[in-house]
Amino acid sequence: MTRRYMDFYFDYLSPYAYFAWRKIRSFRDAHGLELRTHPVVFGKLLDHWGQLGPAEVPPKREWLIKYCARYAHQHGFIFKGPQFHPFNSLSALRLSLSEVSGQDQEKVVTEIFEAGWAEGRDIGDVRTLISVLDSAGIDGAALAEKIKEPTVKEQLKHETDRALQLGVFGIPTMIIDDQLFWGNDQFDHMSLYLEGSDPINVEEMEKAMARQRAIDRKKVKSG
């Protein structure tokens, strides 16, 4: 039997990525998938597509914090959010590269997500990250040495560039075959797809995607 893959693109800056990570491993198991976990630099995606992050629009940030608190309560888990936000997630992302964490990758990702979003620690700080990994039985100092290497920096850059090539525009993104699913609310759609019950008619979709634009925004005049 050939393996079927699910690629998961994330940055620790995104609470939605944390929420999706909480579910993705049981989803993977339920569907017999192989999970490939890709840390990427969210800010680079935003810059590439000309977007702002949710926390960069003040009322959206305010709504988002409330949304997260409500979501966590609804799903019965503790939610604090990292000590600082936004923070520099580059060290955390580099520690999470499969080239750095190897067999421990999923454990590393889980520990860092939990330390930040559940425990409210500063996961932008390398010493904190080392301590988080040490507590989980992983040699944090050894990994922290590795991420100083230029090749590791290149690997994160490569992951981000590759994500951009695949059209990843938001976090979290899951890709199965050639289907991109964006957001924490996509698990039921992914299930339909994996079960062969995707309602999408590819031919109709292609027509819809080629639909003519009647207007470009800058030409709209209001009042």
Place this chain on the structure above:
Amino acid sequence: MTRRYMDFYFDYLSPYAYFAWRKIRSFRDAHGLELRTHPVVFGKLLDHWGQLGPAEVPPKREWLIKYCARYAHQHGFIFKGPQFHPFNSLSALRLSLSEVSGQDQEKVVTEIFEAGWAEGRDIGDVRTLISVLDSAGIDGAALAEKIKEPTVKEQLKHETDRALQLGVFGIPTMIIDDQLFWGNDQFDHMSLYLEGSDPINVEEMEKAMARQRAIDRKKVKSG
């Protein structure tokens, strides 16, 4: 008993607004709310907050079309999407102002949404809009005369400016009391809030909102 209000902000450009509109009247009835319906110019919100619309990021547009088809199938309704997209929604929005459509406002909004998103008609075109309203027993030509008045253009501008003042950053937005809820997935959170079971601790939230930024994006260097 004092009335409790729910304010609904929308533009016909947004399929999520259509999805929310399909549910909002039964939600209003279930919770004994008074619904106030506010057409606003989505492009003006985007410009104000420095954002792009979902259909303006090519891979996001592609994902969004698939998302909508999957969502509609899942919820058992016909979904086509307007003949052109994006389109100029100003006439449709002006027809939908309470100052223009009066007692018929909800009917007007329903008919226009359905004509565009369920039937695939060109709801950017005034003649189409007149015909849609006529078929529903509303004097479309009379309303179309009204929206030529400068005061009507001002009313739409006023609705949009007021929405911006309230921090509306996306479509659809629902506001209940001082709580802003963004998106079609917010009905369960609104229910909790209305039932007095909102898990949010206001004091904690205020602390979280004041959380220190550790970094600003432009300073992040990757690789």
